[in-house]
Amino acid sequence: MKQIKMTVLSNTSVGHDTFEMILTGDTILRSGQFIELQLPNKYLRRPFSVARYKDNTLTLLYKVLGAGTSDMTEVGFGTVFDVLSELGNTFDISNVTSPLLIGGGIGIAPLFNLANDFAEKGITANVILGFRNKDEMFYVEEFKKIANVTIATDDGSFGFAGNVVECLKRSNIAYDKYFACGPMVMLKALASHSDMGELSLEARMGCGFGACMGCTIQTTKGYARVCKEGPVFKASEVIF
Amino acid sequence: MNTKINLFGYELKNPVIPASGTFGFGYEFAEFYDINCLGSISLKGSTIASRYGNPLPRIAECPSGLINAVGLQNPGVDKVISDEIPHCKKHFSGKLIANVGGHSVEDYTSAVAKFNDCEDVFAIELNISCPNVKGGGMAFGVDPTTAHDLVVAVKKISTKPILVKLSPNVTDIVAMAKACENAGADGISLINTLLGMRINTKTGKPIISVTKGGYSGPGIFPVALRMVYEVANAVSIPVVGMGGVSSAYDVIEMMMAGASAVMIGSANLIEPFACKNIIENLPVVMKELNIQNLNDIIGRSFK
Known part of the structure; x- marks a missing residue:
């Protein structure tokens, strides 16, 4: 801090x-x-x-x-x-050669820096960006400059019709690890589909540095503060 | 210039104590500054069994403060004594205040008893005012007879001074304080949070998962000050004041209302250096107000 x-x-x-x-x-x-x-x-x-x-x-x-x-x-x-x-902590990109970045809504934000990290390592990440509809899409062009982008919209007004998890299930994107950020319901569906990844969680926080216990979640390793032990957690460890 | 105060026979280098629940077990803040500047630390509220607390969301923004409904998340008294206090003591050489919560008289007495042999703890703060625990906590803090009986039971088994933390969510705060004093309490700390709620106007539903929570922050300072004043006037045991204290001026005002020491809560959450800043400013403000010794101003508003 x-x-x-x-x-x-x-x-x-x-x-x-x-x-x-x-x-x-x-x-x-x-x-x-x-x-x-x-x-x-x-x-x-x-x-x-x-x-x-x-x-x-x-x-x-x-x-x-x-x-x-x-x-x-x-x-x-x-x-x-x-x-x-x-x-907070960081994404763990060590030994990742085929990353898949999955973002829902404003949750695409931290994935943009991550896509740049991979680009700087010479790795072009696959990215699935999910939005409610075509009008709510943003930052797609920025992502396209550094990554292979697939778009999903809930109402089907652009790209794949459905959410990012359905999109992932229907696609044949190969990846060795995924990195996801978005609404809790999306992360939960994603984690139950595959635990080969990391989730960046969002929470209403009091302090943001571990003092108030306002953002504590339950994990397989015990209680964890989104602000301190997180916000990035292994998908296999989060108890939804 | 003297900022030293005495609480239950212990000399604290200053009256500034981080309030329970806003400072963890201290060591998180040792990453930011040398916490040895603090008078003492009131540790995170502990219960006999470990508790996860309430589901998220536990926090909501308010005008001049926040609502929290953490729900006494803690690892249980045994772990607090075996792990958390030793971890804290690596960074803090002074004596600590343990804070104990519970659902039943037995919960409280068995938890308090475990601290009897804990040398690092010089006093126990009895939380009978947590608004965020179903079927307990605050139930002891809203009825003078119930509070009296709990304090009697705890005093029987405790070897440490007992500081009873009162809830402001009562009609007659003085009756509560007197009941605790008559039961043998060594001190009174107040106020805990005020019951409040917020609604998400987009969904029409409460923001906090358990609907209600405790409101704290600068918005409650005038309420806290008034209650400290009333209680300090009515009892002859030390009063520890808290509620929205955010500056050295607030500390002095709280002491003038009758507080022998002052706890800092919400301010720690928005400003990690809050306690350090307040302690550093205290002598500056004392000089400005021509105060030589903080002990001289305790209760000045009515003495």
Whole structure:
């Protein structure tokens, strides 16, 4: 954990109720880790996964879900945030040669940095991105530059008609490990289909650094805090 | 300038104590700063058997605070004594306050008894005010007779001073405090969280999995201050004040209301360095307010 000030470089809409915020500050983040922003007029910090990190520059993708994220859309260039950075654990990509990245909705965010990690290692990842419908798609072009992308939409308005787990079952994508982030219901279905992967979980957090036990889940290894032992867990260990 | 205070015969280097449930077993915060600056630590609430607590979500944002419904997640008293306290002691040289919760008188007495031989613990905080445990916890904290009988039973078996943590979710906080004092309590700590709830307006359903939870944060500070004032006026045992304390000014205000020591809760969750910052600011604020010795201001508002 590191407490720093981060300055907003840009904050733009990238899709339906979905925004990209780029910040700069003195921190080093690895795929899977998250940060917590102290928003004005909100008590609790807000946790965000890291969609891209490079050279002290951080990209967040966020969906407007409540008052906090709604306020965030108004934030402009030069705004300084108090940030807790370098929180949580990381994806384990050691010995992975055929990665499959599976994201649902705003859950695609941490997978973008991961796809870049693989690209930098000379590995083109297969990626399945799931959205409710065509209008809610975002960041697809960015992913296409570095990965093989398959799209699934719940209503069939673009790509595969159905959710990402159904899409995976119908596809013949070969992989030695998957990495997934998205709604709990998606992760649960995925874990019951295959335990050959890692899940990045989301939770309402109190502190974000292991103090309050507000985000504890049950795993085969005992109680685990999403913010501290996670947010990345082996699919085989999460008890849904 | 003197920030030292005395609690149950122990000298604490300052009155600042992280509140139970917001500081784990201390060592998480030792990653951020040297926790030896703290007066003491009130450890995560412990029960005789281990508890997972409530399903998620356990946390909801509120104006000037948060609601939590963790539900006393803890590894059980035996593990707290064998693993957690030794881990904490690697980073903290002072004495600790153990915090005990339960569903029955026997739960409390058997848990408290286990701490009798734990030298690192100088006092037991009896949590009779947790709003997040079904069929227990707060039930002991809303009726003076029930609280009295529990404290009598615990005092019979405990070799440590007993600090009873009161719930604000009562009509008459003074009656509760007096019942505990009459039963032999060595001190009163207050306030625990205020019962509250939030609803997700998109779904129309409560945000917290178990509907209700405990509201804490700066929003409850005036309520806490008033209750500390009333209780300190009415009892002759030490009062430990808490509820939304976020700054050195708040610490001083709480002591002027009658608190001999002050616990910091929610502030730790949004600002990991909260206690350290408050402790460092305390002498600065004391100088500004011309306070030489913190002991001089305890209860100044009514003395």
